[in-house]
Structures are given as C-alpha cells and as structure tokens.
Amino acid sequence: MSARNETHDPALTSFVASAQSPGCDFTLQNLPFAIFRRKGTKEPWRGGVAIGDQVLDLAAVCKRDLLAGASREAAEHCTGAGLNAFMALGPQAWSALRLGLSRLLRTGTRNMAEARACLVPMAHVDYALPARIGDYTDFYASIHHATNVGRLFRPDQPLLPNYKWVPIGYHGRSSSIGVSGQHFARPVGQRMPRGASRPAVGPSERLDYELEVGIFVGPGNVPGSRIALDDAAQHVFGLCLLNDWSARDIQAWENQPLGPFLSKNFATTISPWVVTLEALAPYRTPWTRDAADPQPLPYLDSERHRGEGALDIQLEALLQTQRMREADAPAARLALTNLRYSYWSIEQLVAHHTMNGCNLEPGDLLGTGTQSGPGEDQVGSLLELTRGGKQPFALPDGETRTFLQDGDAVVLRAYADAPGKARVGFGEAAGQVMPARPL
Numbered sequence: 001m002s003a004r005n006e007t008h009d010p011a012l013t014s015f016v017a018s019a020q021s022p023g024c025d026f027t028l029q030n031l032p033f034a035i036f037r038r039k040g041t042k043e044p045w046r047g048g049v050a051i052g053d054q055v056l057d058l059a060a061v062c063k064r065d066l067l068a069g070a071s072r073e074a075a076e077h078c079t080g081a082g083l084n085a086f087m088a089l090g091p092q093a094w095s096a097l098r099l100g101l102s103r104l105l106r107t108g109t110r111n112m113a114e115a116r117a118c119l120v121p122m123a124h125v126d127y128a129l130p131a132r133i134g135d136y137t138d139f140y141a142s143i144h145h146a147t148n149v150g151r152l153f154r155p156d157q158p159l160l161p162n163y164k165w166v167p168i169g170y171h172g173r174s175s176s177i178g179v180s181g182q183h184f185a186r187p188v189g190q191r192m193p194r195g196a197s198r199p200a201v202g203p204s205e206r207l208d209y210e211l212e213v214g215i216f217v218g219p220g221n222v223p224g225s226r227i228a229l230d231d232a233a234q235h236v237f238g239l240c241l242l243n244d245w246s247a248r249d250i251q252a253w254e255n256q257p258l259g260p261f262l263s264k265n266f267a268t269t270i271s272p273w274v275v276t277l278e279a280l281a282p283y284r285t286p287w288t289r290d291a292a293d294p295q296p297l298p299y300l301d302s303e304r305h306r307g308e309g310a311l312d313i314q315l316e317a318l319l320q321t322q323r324m325r326e327a328d329a330p331a332a333r334l335a336l337t338n339l340r341y342s343y344w345s346i347e348q349l350v351a352h353h354t355m356n357g358c359n360l361e362p363g364d365l366l367g368t369g370t371q372s373g374p375g376e377d378q379v380g381s382l383l384e385l386t387r388g389g390k391q392p393f394a395l396p397d398g399e400t401r402t403f404l405q406d407g408d409a410v411v412l413r414a415y416a417d418a419p420g421k422a423r424v425g426f427g428e429a430a431g432q433v434m435p436a437r438p439l
Contacts, residue, residue, distance in 0.1 A: 003281065004281050004282060005095075005099070006099070006102070007029065007031075007098055007099055007102040007278075007279075008029055008281060008282055008422070009029070010029065010420060010421055010422040012028050012029065012102070012106060012422075013028065013106070013107045014027075014028040014051055014052065014105045014106060014107060015105065015106070015107050015108070015109065015112050015115075015116070016051045016052040016053075016054050016105065016119070017052065018052030018053040018054070019051050019052035019105075020052075021052070023423070024052060024053075024423065024425070025050075025415060025423065025424075025425020025426065025427055026050035026051055026052055026053075026273075026425065026427075027052075027422045027423055027424065027425075028051065028102060028105055028106065028422070029102075029279065029282075029422035029423075029424060030050065030275065030279050030422070030423075030424045030425065031049050031050070031051065031098055031101055031102065031105075031276075031279060032049065032050050032238070032273040032274055032275045032276065032279065032426070032427075033047060033048070033049055033078065033083055033086075033130065033238070033273070033274050033276070034047070034048050034049075034050065034055070034127055034130055034272040034273045034274065035047060035048070035081060035082060035083065035127065035128045035129065035130055035131075035272070036048045036055055036120075036125045036126065036127050036128070036272070037125065037126060037128075038120060038124055038125055038126075039124050039125060039126050044059075044080075044081065045080075045081040045082075045128050046058065046059040046078070046079050046080065046081070047059070047078030047079060047080070047083055047086070048120070048125075049101055050122070050273055050427070051105050051119075053121060053122050053123070054119040054120065054121060054122060055119065055120045055121075055122055055125055056101070056105065056115070056118055056119055057118045057119070057120055058075050058078040058079060059078075059079040060117070060118040061075060061104070061115075061118050062075050062076055062079055064114050064117070064118065066104055066111050066114055066115060066118070067097075067100045067101075067104065068100075069096070069100075070092075070093065070096035070097075070100075071096045071097045071099065071100025071101070072100070073093070073096075074086065074089060074093040074094070074096055074097035074100075075097055075100070077089060077093075078097075081128065082129070082130070082131045082132045082363065083130050083131045083237075083274070083363070084131045084132055084362045084363040085362075086237075087131060087216060087217070087218045087219075087237040087362040087363055088218065088219055088220075088362035089218075089219075090218060090219045090234065091218070091234050091278070094218070094237065094276060094278065095278055098276065098278060098279075127179050127180065127181075127272035128179060128272075129177065129178070129179050129270070130179075130216065130240070130270075130272065130273075130274050131216060131362070131363035131365075132363050133174040133177055133363055133364065133365045134174065134361050134363060134364055135171070135174060135360075135361070135364045135365070136171070136172040136173065136174040136177060136268070136364070136365045136366075136367070137169050137170070137171050137172065137353060137364075137365075137366050137367070138169060138170055138172045138212075138244055138264070138366075138367035138369060139167055139168065139169040139344065139349050139366065139367060139368055139369045140163075140167075140168040140169065140369040140370075141167060141342045141343055141344040141345075141349060141368045141369045141371075142341065142342055142343060142368070142369055142370055142371050142372050142380070143159070143163070143164075143343035144341060144372040144373055144374055144378070144379075145369065145370040145371065145372040145379070145380060145381070145384065146158075146159060146163055146168075146343075147159055148372060148379060148383075148384040149383060149384065152383070152387070152388045164293050164294050164343075165294055165297070166352070167300075167344045167348060167349055167352045168369075169349070169353070169366075169369075170259045170260055170264075172244070172260075172264060172265060172268065172367070173264075173265035173268075174365070176265055176266055176267050176268060177268045177269075177270060177365065178267065178268070178269055178270075178431070179269070179270060179271075179272050180241075180269060180270070180271050180272055180427070180428060180429045180430050180431070181430060181431075182267060182269045182430075182431045182432075183431070183432045183434050184245070184266065184267035184431065184432075184433070184434060185266075185434050185435065185436055185437050186203045186204060186207060186406060186433055186434065186435060186436035187203070187204050187207070187247045187250065187262065187263075187266040187267075187436070188201065188202060188203050188204070188436050188437070188439065189201065189204065189247060189250040189254075189262045189263065190250065190253055190254065190262075191204070191205075191249040191250050191252070191253050192249075192252070192253045199253060201439070202439075203436035204247035204248075204249055204250055204263075204436075205249055205403070206247065206248035206249040206383075206389060206402075206403045207245070207246075207247055207248070207403050207404040207433060208245070208246045208247075208248050208381050208382045208383050208403055208404065209243050209245060209246075209317065209381060209382065209404065209410040209412075209431075210242075210243060210244040210245070210246055210369070210370040210380060210381050211243070211315055211316075211317045211335060211337070211370060211371055211372075211380030211381070211412055212241075212242040212243065212244055212367045212368050212369060212370055212371060212380070213239055213240070213241065213242060213313070213315070213339055213346075213367070213368045213371065213414070214239065214240040214241065214242035214270050214271075214365055214366070214367055214368075215236055215239055215346055215349065215350070215365065215366040215367070215368070216236070216237045216238050216239070216240065216274055216363065216364075216365060217235060217236065217237065217350075217360045217361065217362060217363065217364040217365070217366070218234075218235055218236060218237035218362060219234070219235055219362065220235070220359055220360040220361040220362055220364070221235070221354055221359055221360055222359060223357060223358075223359040224357040224359075225354070225357060225359070226299075226351070226354045226355055226357065227350055227351055227353075227354045227360070228299075228351065229299065229300060229301070229302050229305055229347055229348065229351040230302050230304050230305065230347075232346070232347035232348075232350040232351050233277055233346075233347055235350055235360065236277055236346060236347075236350060237274065237276065237277075237362075238274040238275050238276040238277060238279075239274065239275050239277070239280070239313075239346070239426070240270050240271045240272075240273065240274050240275070240426065240429070241270060241271040241315075241412045241413070241414055241426050241427075241428065241429035242268065242269070242270050242271075242365075242367050242368075242412075242429065243268065243269040243270075243410060243412055243429055243431055244264060244268050244367055244369075244370075245264075245266065245267045245268065245269070245431070246260075246263055246264055246381070246383075247262075247263040247264075247266070248263070248383055248403065250262055250263040251263030251264070267431065268367075269429050269430070269431035270365070270429055271412070271426055271427050271428060271429040272427065273426060273427045275424060275425075275426055279424050280311055280313070280416060280424060282416075282418075282421045282422075282424075283311055283312045283313065283416040283418070283421070283424065284308040284309075284310070284311060284312075285308065285310045285311065285312050285340055286306060286307055286308065286309070286310060287305055287306050287307075287308070287309030287310040287345050288306070288310075296348070299351060299352075299355060300348050300351060300352060305345065305347060305348075309345045309347055309348075310339075310340045310342070310345060311339050311340060311345075311346070311416070312338065312339070312340050312416060312418070313338065313339040313340070313414055313415070313416045314336065314337075314338055314414060314415055314416065314417070315335075315336070315337050315338060315339060315371055315380070315412070315413075315414050316333065316335065316336050316337075316412065316413040316414065317333070317334045317335045317380060317410065317411070317412055318331035318332060318333050318334060318410070318411040318412075318413070319331060319332055319334050319395070319401065319408060319409070319410055319411075320332070320408070320409045320411065321395065321397075321399055321401075321405070321407065321408050321409075322405075322406075322407030322408070323397065323399060324395070324397055324399075325407075325409070327397070329396075329397060331409070331411050332395050332396050334382075334385060334393070334410075335372075335377060335378055335379055335380055335385070336377065336378065337371055337372060337373035337375075337378035337379075337380060338371075338373060338378075339368070339371060339414075341371070341372070341373045341374065341378075342368060342371060346368070349366055349368070350366070353366065372384060382401065382402065382403055382404065386401070386402045386403070389402040389403060390402075404433050405433070406433055406434065406435045407432070407433065407434075408432070408433050409430060409431065409432040409433075410430070410431060410432075411428050411429070411430045412428060412429040412430075413425075413426065413427075413428045414426040
C-alpha cells in the first residue's frame with residue numbers, strides 16, 4: 001500500500017493561491033487526474049491535473065519540457081484522450097509523476113512562470129471520461145445498505161447466508177457510463193404494478209440514486225492468474241465518485257434469478273477527477289471485522305490489510321429539484337456517510353474479482369456498491385431513506401420525495417480531511433433525470 005513521502009507534507013503550499021483556500025478539494029497534496037479540453041473548442045482531449053481552481057495541462061507541461069526523467073516519461077502517457085496507458089505503468093511511474101508535479105507546483109518553484117502558462121481555469125473546461133472503460137463491475141460492499149434493503153423485502157432474513165463470506169457483485173454496462181454533468185432519460189421497462197396479475201411496460205416510477213465509490217484499475221493481471229490481497233493496491237490507480245442510477249420497480253421484477261439488468265444499465269455517472277491511492281495514504285485506517293461475524297477466508301485476509309485496509313473518506317449525497325434550481329436554491333443534503341463503514345475493502349474487491357483467474361485491464365472500473373453507514377442520515381439511496389417509498393423525505397423548500405422526479409439532479413461529493421493532514425477532495429459527480437422518451 002502507498003507509503004507517505006514528501007508529497008504528503010501538510011505544510012507544502014502552491015503558487016496557485018486557490019489551492020490553499022478553506023475547503024478546497026484540490027490541494028497540492030491531492031493532484032488528481034482527469035481528461036479535459038477548453039470549453040467551446042475542438043481541441044484534442046488530454047490529461048490534466050487539478051490544483052486549486054485550475055487544471056494543469058500535461059500536454060503543455062511536456063511541450064515546455066518542465067519535467068525530467070521518470071516524471072517526464074510518465075507525463076507523456078497522459079497527453080492522449082484517455083489515461084489507460086498511464087494507468088498501465090504502475091505505482092512507480094504514478095509516484096514519480098506525482099512527485100515531479102508536486103515540486104513543479106510548489107510555492108517558489110523556479111519554473112513558476114512557465115508552469116502558470118500551462119494552467120487553465122476549471123470554469124473554462126469540459127471533461128471526458130478519464131479512461132476507456134473496457135469493463136465495469138459493481139459490488140455490494142456495504143453491510144448497512146445490504147441490511148437496510150434486505151429488511152424491506154426479507155424482514156426475517158435481511159442478509160442472505162453468503163453475504164458475510166463473499167463480496168457480492170454483478171457485471172454492469174460500460175457503454176452508458178458518463179462523466180459528471182450527465183443528463184439521461186428516465187428508463188422505460190417492464191414492472192409489476194402492485195396488485196396486478198401481469199406486468200406493464202412504461203417509465204420507471206421508482207427511480208433512485210446510489211452513493212458509491214469507483215475504483216479504476218491500473219496494471220491488470222493475465223488470464224488465469226490472481227491478484228493477492230496484499231498486492232491489490234498496486235493494481236488500483238485511483239478512486240472516483242460513482243452514481244449507479246437504479247430503477248427500483250424494474251429491478252424488483254427482473255432481479256430473480258440472475259440479478260440486475262435493464263434496471264441498472266441505462267446510466268452510471270462518475271466524477272471527472274480520479275484521486276490516486278497515494279494521495280489518500282494519510283487517510284488509511286485499520287480494517288476491522290466484528291468478532292461475532294465470520295472472519296474472511298485466507299485469500300481475503302492479512303495482517304497488513306487489517307492494519308491499514310480501510311479509508312477514511314466522507315461521502316455526501318445532495319438533491320436539487322427543478323423548483324430549487326429555478327429559485328437558485330442550493331442542493332439539499334440527503335446523506336453524509338463514510339467509506340470506512342464498508343464491510344469489504346477496495347483491496348478485497350480486487351482480490352476476489354481475480355480469484356477465479358478473471359483478468360482485469362487498465363481502465364476497468366469497479367464500483368463499491370451503495371455506501372451506507374449505521375445512522376439513519378447515513379444511507380446512500382432513496383430506497384433506504386424513504387423505507388421503500390413509504391416515508392417521503394422532506395426537502396427545505398417544502399417539497400417531498402420518495403423517488404426521483406423528472407428534472408431532479410443528484411450531486412455526489414467526497415473528501416478526506418483531518419487535523420494535521422491536508423484535505424484531499426474528489427470534486428463532484430452530478431447527473432440529472434430527464435423525461436422518458438415516448439414508446
């Protein structure tokens with residue numbers, strides 16, 4: 001797992017003054033990656049790094065020869081329309097570039113004038129997906145979410161017998177993954193109306209969001225091989241926010257016996273910025289399992305993992321309705337939870353995914369599944385928040401919601417912050433529901 005080094009020093013400052021602003025997600029100690037170009041242009045998409053309210057253009061950095069050695073070689077893999085080639089290089093190259101960029105962007109750097117010329121204001125850029133996502137797998141890693149949902153449908157047995165033994169997941173659809181700002185039509189599908197004897201076809205009436213973390217794979221593994229738990233972090237490039245939109249009524253009808261299909265594959269929204277595991281090293285915490293629960297099987301357990309396998313990352317979901325937007329009212333918080341509550345860790349998901357010899361590839365995306373905490377205000381979906389639609393949630397302007405309505409926008413945010421450490425934020429993943437297309 002990533003060790004701390006000079007880039008994590010909380011005393012470091014950047015000549016980009018906004019990086020020191022209170023609550024800034026993109027401090028010098030973060031330096032997340034994205035694919036961008038200037039708004040209103042047909043410039044080539046290329047890699048950028050966030051610093052304050054600016055994007056450092058990595059193609060421009062290479063053109064001006066502002067990096068040298070291993071950091072320069074790594075940066076050259078970030079000048080195309082996806083970060084796959086960079087992700088494939090592995091931790092040594094990622095760390096070399098992070099160090100070179102940290103030194104380039106620090107207060108008092110000798111190349112400050114030239115580095116400034118490579119900055120583009122975030123307000124003036126558009127984003128694309130960070131990588132070509134070949135495959136997408138979504139897990140079910142929060143025991144609080146699984147228990148809350150299970151209670152709605154199986155009060156006598158909220159958790160199925162396998163949950164505490166095996167990380168549950170399903171293979172999703174990568175073609176419908178979009179970057180923050182995604183607008184999508186309300187899905188249409190089969191659903192079984194309450195009390196009916198035959199299914200109906202129409203727009204989903206129980207559309208939901210899911211507060212998740214996305215995991216971008218770095219170097220993969222060859223078919224037939226496995227990634228060991230203690231090696232898994234070396235195969236994870238970084239994390240993003242992920243909203244796996246869900247049509248709960250379609251899901252309820254189609255879910256048995258093979259799991260989600262049309263209820264999940266119509267849209268998934270991720271944040272443009274990918275935060276590296278190295279940036280999150282100061283927020284590693286012990287991974288624990290209740291002594292009363294089954295302990296993980298050997299391939300999912302190790303002393304090292306128990307010592308630092310969890311991540312202390314705050315996760316937030318907000319809702320802005322059409323009426324709120326027209327009134328210029330801010331989005332209202334739906335939930336605030338933390339990734340450290342996850343029953344299965346990032347490394348366990350990677351190790352389990354490859355246990356059968358499945359080969360992961362650079363740019364593949366894994367989702368953690370909805371992340372909910374133990375409190376009522378820590379649930380990561382409307383399904384939980386409204387008890388399956390039975391208890392409407394009241395918004396500050398007097399509106400209520402059981403599930404999402406047309407025009408609703410959901411915003412996910414995340415950050416790690418603690419005394420004596422620099423804040424590491426994720427920006428946001430925002431998506432908006434549009435009316436269903438007519439049949």
